[in-house]
Amino acid sequence: MEGLTVFTEMLAAEVLKTTPTKNKAALREAKRGILDYLASALAGREDAGVLKLLHAIEAEGGHPVAALIGQNKRANRRQAALVNGFMGHALDYDDVHSDVRGHPSSVILPALFALAAGREISGKQFLDTYIIGVEVMARLGQAFGTISYLQGWHNTSLLGGVSATFAGARLLGFTVAETQNAVGIAASQAAGLRVQFGTEMKPLHAGLAAQQAVQSIELTQQGFLGSAAALDTTSGYLAAYGGQEISEATRKALLENWGDSWRIATPGLWFKLFPFCSAALHGADAARQLAKLQLPVENIANIAIIFPPDGDAALIHKHPVTGEQGRFSIEYVVALALLGQAYTLEKFEAKAISDQAQQLMKVMSRKYDVHHLPDSQAIPKGRFTIIRIAMADGTVHTREVSVPIGSPGMPLTDAELEAKWQDAAPDKNNLEKVPATIRVLEKSSLNDLMALL
Numbered sequence: 001m002e003g004l005t006v007f008t009e010m011l012a013a014e015v016l017k018t019t020p021t022k023n024k025a026a027l028r029e030a031k032r033g034i035l036d037y038l039a040s041a042l043a044g045r046e047d048a049g050v051l052k053l054l055h056a057i058e059a060e061g062g063h064p065v066a067a068l069i070g071q072n073k074r075a076n077r078r079q080a081a082l083v084n085g086f087m088g089h090a091l092d093y094d095d096v097h098s099d100v101r102g103h104p105s106s107v108i109l110p111a112l113f114a115l116a117a118g119r120e121i122s123g124k125q126f127l128d129t130y131i132i133g134v135e136v137m138a139r140l141g142q143a144f145g146t147i148s149y150l151q152g153w154h155n156t157s158l159l160g161g162v163s164a165t166f167a168g169a170r171l172l173g174f175t176v177a178e179t180q181n182a183v184g185i186a187a188s189q190a191a192g193l194r195v196q197f198g199t200e201m202k203p204l205h206a207g208l209a210a211q212q213a214v215q216s217i218e219l220t221q222q223g224f225l226g227s228a229a230a231l232d233t234t235s236g237y238l239a240a241y242g243g244q245e246i247s248e249a250t251r252k253a254l255l256e257n258w259g260d261s262w263r264i265a266t267p268g269l270w271f272k273l274f275p276f277c278s279a280a281l282h283g284a285d286a287a288r289q290l291a292k293l294q295l296p297v298e299n300i301a302n303i304a305i306i307f308p309p310d311g312d313a314a315l316i317h318k319h320p321v322t323g324e325q326g327r328f329s330i331e332y333v334v335a336l337a338l339l340g341q342a343y344t345l346e347k348f349e350a351k352a353i354s355d356q357a358q359q360l361m362k363v364m365s366r367k368y369d370v371h372h373l374p375d376s377q378a379i380p381k382g383r384f385t386i387i388r389i390a391m392a393d394g395t396v397h398t399r400e401v402s403v404p405i406g407s408p409g410m411p412l413t414d415a416e417l418e419a420k421w422q423d424a425a426p427d428k429n430n431l432e433k434v435p436a437t438i439r440v441l442e443k444s445s446l447n448d449l450m451a452l453l
Contacts, residue, residue, distance in 0.1 A: 007231040007238070007246075007254055011136070012179035014258045015166045020131040021124055021442055026262035029269060030127045031438050032414070033134070035421055036095050036271045037088050037105040038069065038434065038453070043275075043345065043424035044090030045070040049200040053083050053207070066117035069453050070426055077114040081214045084110035085207030089156070091275040091345060092203070092327045098267055098380040098407075099138035100159060101149050103206060105269070107160030108133035108167055110210040115168045115217060116446055123441035123449070125171065131264050133167030138263035143253040144242040149194070150313060151243070157192030157205035158241060162230075164213035172217065177228065184226030185216040187237040197277075197316050198325035267379070268408035271417060274343040276327040279314040281404035282385035283330045287337035289399045290387060297338055297356075299392045303364045305330055306386035308374075312366060319361070324350040331361040334387060378402035379409045 020026045044050065054071065057079040064073075066080035069087060074080070088094050088106030095105050112129055140159045149155055165186040169179035189212040192205040230237050231254075232246065239246055270278055283305060317329040326332035327348050335357040336347060374384035384402040391397070403409035412420075418435050425431055430452050437449050 006229070007251065008180050008183055008229050009176060011231065011254055012166070012169070012176045012183070014255065015132055015136065015170050016174070016176060016179065018132065018259045019128055020135070020259070020262050020264075021127050023262055023265070025265035026131050027127060027442065029265045030131050030134075031441060032271065032417055033095060033105050033130070033264065033269050034109065034441070034449075035417055035435060035438050036269075037109050039417070039421040039424040040091065040094040040106070040272075041084060041088040042070045042421075042426060043093055044087045044203075045426065047087070047090040048350065049090060049203065050083065050087050052200075053086055057083065066114045067450060067453060069113075077117060077214050077218070078211045080117065081110045081114040081210035082207040084113060085210035086203045087207075089203035089206035091348065092277055093272055093275040093345075095269040095271050096278040097134065097138055097141070097263065097269055099263055100141040100155055101146075102137075102141070102155035102159065104134045104137045104156075104160065104163070105130075106203075106206040107156060107209045107213070108137070108164045110207070111164035111168055111213040112171055113450070114210070114214050115171055117450075119172075121171065121446040123444045123446050126446045127442055129167045129171040131262055132170055133163050134264040134269070135262055136166045137163035139254050140238075143238060143250050146310070147243050148241050150310060152194050153241060154192035154194050154196070154202070154205050157209040158190050160206065160209035161186045161190055161212035161216070162237065164210055165216045168213050168217045169220075174217075174220070178220055180228040180230075181226055182216045182220040184228060184230040185219055185224070186212055187230035188226065189216070190237065190241065194314070194316065197314065197328040198320070198322075266408075268411070270379075270407045271412045271420075272406050273412065273416070273420070275345055275348050276333060276343070277314050278404075279312060280328075280330050280333045281406060282383065282401040283387060284333050284337065284343070285401040285404045286385055286387040286399040287334040289401075290389060290397055291337045291340060293397060294340075295338065295389060295391065295397065297360055300338075300360070300363055301390045301392045303334065303390075304367050304386075304388040305334065305364060306367045306369050306372070306384075306388065308372070308382055308384060309368050309370055311368075311383055311385070318366070320353060322350050322352060323348040326353060330366070330385070331364045332357060334364065335360040338389075374400075375402035377409050379404070379407040 062076035317325045320326040320329040386400045389397045
C-alpha cells in the first residue's frame with residue numbers, strides 16, 4: 001500500500017525515543033526475565049553442545065572482552081553472544097512469549113550482554129533496551145502471524161536477530177539511519193528451521209541470532225552498508241518470510257499504540273519449571289493431574305491427546321528415541337508423568353528413552369478438535385490440551401488444561417523463580433547477591449551484575 005513502506009524507519013524512531021522502564025509492570029517483568037535467563041543459562045552450562053562451542057572458539061581465538069556466563073572465561077563479542085545464546089536455550093528451560101511463538105530472552109540478552117561488555121552501561125539503560133527488544137520481537141511475531149511458523153521457520157531465530165539488533169542499536173545510541181542499516185544487515189541473516197527441534201541446532205538458533213545482532217551492529221559501526229528499508233516492500237523481510245502483502249494490518253502490528261503498554265508484561269513472558277517445549281506445558285499439567293489417580297499403566301487401553309488444529313505444531317516428535325527429542329514430544333511428557341517420574345533435567349538428555357516409556361507411548365494418539373471451546377482465559381488464545389485415558393475395564397479419565405503453570409495466567413512467583421536460580425547457580429556464594437542486584441538494577445551499573453557472573 002502506498003505510503004506504508006517505511007516501517008524500518010518508523011520502527012527505528014520508536015525504538016530510539018521510548019523509555020519503557022517508566023512502566024512499573026514492564027520493569028518488574030524485565031528483572032524477572034533476566035533472572036530466569038541466567039538460571040536457564042547456568043543450568044545448561046555443562047551441556048555437551050556448550051563444550052563443543054567452547055572448543056570451537058578456543059581454536060578460533062579472538063579478543064576476549066565479553067564474559068561467557070558461568071564459564072569463568074571471556075571471548076570476543078560475537079563468540080560470547082553465540083555461546084551465551086546457545087547456553088540459555090540449551091535445555092529449552094528459558095522463557096517464551098505467545099506473540100513471538102518462540103524464545104525472546106535467550107537471543108536478546110546474550111546480544112546485549114556482549115555489546116555492553118567493556119562499556120559503561122547503566123542498569124536502567126540495559127533494562128530499557130531489553131524491554132524494547134522483547135517488544136519488537138512480539139510485534140514482529142504478530143506481523144508475521146502463523147504462516148512462517150507453520151511453513152517450518154523457527155521464530156526464535158527468524159525474529160530474534162532483527163529484534164536484538166533494534167535493541168542493540170538503542171543500547172549504543174545509534175541514530176535512526178544507523179539503526180535502519182544494522183537491521184538491514186541482520187534481516188539478511190535471518191534463518192532457522194523447526195525440523196531441527198530435538199537436536200543441538202535448535203538452541204544454536206538462539207546463539208546464531210544473538211551473534212548476528214552483534215555482527216550487524218559492529219559492521220554498521222565500521223560503515224558497512226545494507227538496505228535501509230529491510231522490513232519494507234514486496235521483496236523485504238516481512239513479505240519474503242511471512243508470505244503476505246505489506247498492509248495496514250502490518251503497520252498496526254508494528255507501530256500502533258507504541259509505548260502504551262509493553263509486551264514483556266502484557267501478555268507477558270512465560271517462565272518454565274520444566275525443561276521442555278512450552279507447547280507441551282498444557283498437556284504436562286493435565287498429565288500430572290491424572291498421575292495423582294495412580295492409574296496402573298498396564299491396564300491402560302489407550303490415551304487420546306487432543307489439541308486445537310496446529311496446537312502441537314512445535315511438538316514434532318511422536319516417537320522420540322532420546323530425551324533430547326522428548327523435549328518436543330507430548331507423548332514422552334505424558335508418559336513420564338503417568339509413570340510417576342519427575343520432569344528432571346536428566347530425563348531430557350541425549351540418552352535413550354526407557355523401554356517402559358516407549359511401551360506406554362505406543363497406546364497414545366493425537367487428535368484435533370476444531371469445535372471445542374477452551375477457557376476464555378486460555379493462553380495462547382484458543383489453546384488447550386485434553387488428555388483422555390481409557391482403561392481396559394471401560395472407565396475413562398479426562399483432564400483439560402487451557403492455562404498452564406508458568407504462563408501469564410498462572411505465573412511463577414518470585415520465590416519460584418529464585419528457587420530456579422538457586423538450583424542452577426554454580427557459585428553458592430552468589431545465591432542471594434545476583435537476585436538482590438537484579439532487584440535494584442535500574443539504580444546501578446550493569447557492571448555490578450556482570451561482576452557476579
